[in-house]
Amino acid sequence: MPTAFRPRRLTMSTLSILLLAGAASFAPLAGAAAPAAAKPAGAATAAAAKPKLVVVMVIDGLPSEQVQRYRDQFGPGGLRRLLEQGASFSNAHQAHGVTVTAIGHTAVLSGAYPYRHGIIGNNWLDADGNSVYCTEDKRFTYIGEETDAHDGTSPANLRVDTLGDQLRYATGNRSKVLTVSGKDRGAILLAGKTGTAYMFMDKTGDFASSTYYMQQHPAWVERFQAGKPQDRYYAKSWKPLLAEAAYADDAPYPEATTKSPNRFPFTFYSESGKPDADYYGRLKTSPAVDELTLDFAQAAVEGEQLGSNPSGATDILGISLSGHDYVNHAYGPESRMSHDHLQQIDRRIATFFDFLDRRIGMDNVLVVLTADHGFSNTPEFSQSRHIDAQRIDPKPLLEGLDKALATRFGAAGLVRKSMLPEVYLDYAAIDKRGLARADVENAAARHLLAQPHIAQVFTRTQLEQGVAATSRLGLLMQRAWNRQMSGDLMVVPSAYSFFGSGTSGTTHGTPYNYDSSVPLLIMGKRWIRPGDVGQYTEVVDIAPTLAHILRVRAPAAAEGRVLVEALR
Structure with a gap:
């Protein structure tokens, strides 16, 4: 059985140890560091033969x-x-x-x-608020194929x-x-x-490959x-493989x-x-x-x-x-x-x-x-099982946040951009008005937490100080957050809900x-x-x-x- 996780307050030095320990934070203690058992005769010969080929297969979007x-x-x-x-x-x-x-x-x-x-994602925002695709690089093109700007x-x-x-x-x-x-x-x-x-x-x-790899x-x-x-x-069909039952x-x-x-x-x-x-x-x-x-x-x-x-x-x-x-x-x-x-x-x-x-x-x-x-699961399926699952439309959520901050601090546009679960604040505008960054972050977090289907919000100050990593959910979000690139708020929806404005299908992306x-x-x-x-x-x-x-x-x-x- 995995070792139980006991939240505790972290100093920055403790956080560094925790992050560098990686999986050890939740891995079972029993057996993890046990001395290796004695090897039978002949085992050294087997160990000496390395694989000729390592095949690493990733099935995209496959739940265990x-x-x-x-x-x-x-x-x-x-x-x-x-x-x-x-x-x-x-x-x-x-x-x-x-x-x-x-x-x-x-x-x-x-x-x-x-x-x-x-x-930090499939896409994120750079310092100027422009969208960046994870593997884009305008210096290179596909070989023999059209290449768009964000390919x-x-x-x-x-x-x-x-x-x-x-x-x-x-x-x-x-x-x-x-x-x-x-x-x-x-x-x-x-x-x-x-x-x-x-x-x-x-x-x-x-x-096809790209010119990064070869010409x-x-x-x-x-x-x-x-x-x-x-x-x-072409003109063929995908039909079920198994019997109807x-x-x-x-x-x-x-x-x-x-x-x-x-x-x-x-x-x-x-x-x-x-x-x-x-x-x-x-x-x-x-x-x-x-x-x-x-x-x-x-x-x-x-x-x-x-x-x-x-x-x-x-x-x-x-x-x-x-x-x-x-x-x-x-x-x-x-x-x-x-x-x-x-x-x-x-x-x-x-x-x-x-x-x-x-x-x-x-x-x-x-x-x-x-x-x-x-x-x-799709929200409709979850709802059929009496689970309060929803698609959370980002547009009204973020518009409401900006309006709440304007009312609280007397300044509009304090939310610079968002690519949920990340929200980017306009620190230049915050500093110009003499506001404390942590005060704006905390006000934003309180507002979002008061909205339906929002489970948790972590602020930049919390993430920089390491206080987010006192729970399993917080540690997972801490690992996902990059100081130079990530947003100023990390917003976690409630279980089985997700950010999206569509009306069908489902997605992933939560802890x-x-x-x-x-x-x-x-x-x-x-x-x-x-x-x-x-x-x-x-x-x-x-x-x-x-x-x-x-x-x-x-x-x-x-x-x-x-x-x-x-x-x-």
């Missing part, structure tokens, strides 16, 4: 509970293989307070929290290194680190500073693109909207009558984008000879499957569409493992599977368990002991654990621990 709920329906070779032949951590978490794609992917191989690695093209905003960077450093760049994803941020933030990222192009359905694609990528595998789905416990179909039809089969088409950007966009909210991603991963293994490195160095292949996130946003994790989508992913992962077995031999491969975040709890499965016959592990674990533990197995230095900002309970 879905893996457990549907595990009896999985086929034999995919997720079930990982569950039965690997270490399965049922209490693993993305342990920061803003659970979104960019932050979650960064945690996997950096082992760091946002306050250190600098990726993701490099890891320039990532302030730390990753496991892949350390591996390439240790092997004199002989190790290859290659990543692929349906989202640019999913690939780029796994690849780190020195790996190579490929991402799905919304307008063409191709996978021209290698021949194997050009061959893959020439085959146009993305066009094979298998979906009996799913929520009823949600109300349909123009953008989100709600019943199987889902047909892939475009208004133009041929494959185009409209059609390629439809592929993303389906198993097709994940199948294409794994097809590209297989081509990369062959084209780059991953796992067959002539130098004998270990290679890393990062795969981020984006479709589940799109499906859950549209329909909710309780839906039949989400349920079936995970089954489809499972079967395609099994095919990928079969390929690796033939190509490299799975005894030579170490596999890690996790997720960047979980998901909230609550349904958003933070993710699967963590590690399989590798020579290195990992199979079994279920209920001990509290964090995604930031992955990088130190892999560094230990690969016998390389852990990333500089990593704060996780080595998962010794899973090691042979």
Whole structure:
């Protein structure tokens, strides 16, 4: 059982220890620092053989509970293989307070929290109030593709290194680190500073890299693109994989909207009558984008000879499957569409493992599977279960805040901008009127806390002094807050509510368990002991654990621990 958390007041020195301890704040004390058991004869030989290939898989937007709920329906070779032949951590978490794609992917191989690695969201505001996308870099463009101003093209905003960077450093760049994803941020933030990222192009359905990594694609990528595998789905349909009875416990179909039809089969088409950007966009909210991603991963293994490195160095292949996130946003994790989508992913992962077995031999491969975040149920589903869940429209909330501060301090416009959960105050205007910053922050927090469905507000003063980290919720928000980049208020909605002005679908991004709890499965016959592990674990533990197995230095900002309970 995890050690109970006992809130206490923190000095700045205590806060530094707490933040640097990372997962140790909540990890069980029993066994965590126990001396290693004596190794049987011959174990040293097994330990000496490092993996030829490390495969790091991230299923975007996959709550841990879905893996457990549907595990009896999985086929034999995919997720079930990982569950039965690997270490399965049922209490693993993305342990920061803003659970979104960019932050979650960064945690996997950096082992760091946002306050250190600098990726504080998918988007944030700079000092001038301009929107910044997490992987944008106007110095670089996609290769052979249109590139918009805020497209993701490099890891320039990532302030730390990753496991892949350390591996390439240790092997004199002989190790290859290659990543692929349906989202640019999913690939780029796994690849780190020195790996190579490929991402799905919304307008063409191709996978492409950027000029940060190279000036021209290698021949194997050009061959893959020439085959146009993305066009094979045109006029075909996504249909349920299992018998009707298998979906009996799913929520009823949600109300349909123009953008989100709600019943199987889902047909892939475009208004133009041929494959185009409209059609390629439809592929993303389906198993097709994940199948294409794994097809590209297989081509990369062959084209780059991953796992067959002539130098004998270990290679890393990062795969981020984006479709589940799109499906859950549209329909909710309780839906039949989400349920079936995970089954489809499972079967395609099994095919990928079969390929690796033939190509490299799975005894030579170490596999890690996790997720960047979980998901909230749709508010309508939560309300049907008598939970007071709401979509909180940011516009009236922030307008009311600005008006309240104007009334209190006699000055309008003290709220500069917002990208919830972060609110940016206009400190220049506050200073000009001779107001105390802490007074304005506290007044803003009191007003917001008086609004429906707002659970907690942390101010810049609290976060700078470390007093927020006296509770678990506060510590998670503290980890998510970066002194130079983050807002002046961090606003936490009540459980099962979230910020959004839409009328359908759902999202993620809070510190609550349904958003933070993710699967963590590690399989590798020579290195990992199979079994279920209920001990509290964090995604930031992955990088130190892999560094230990690969016998390389852990990333500089990593704060996780080595998962010794899973090691042979």
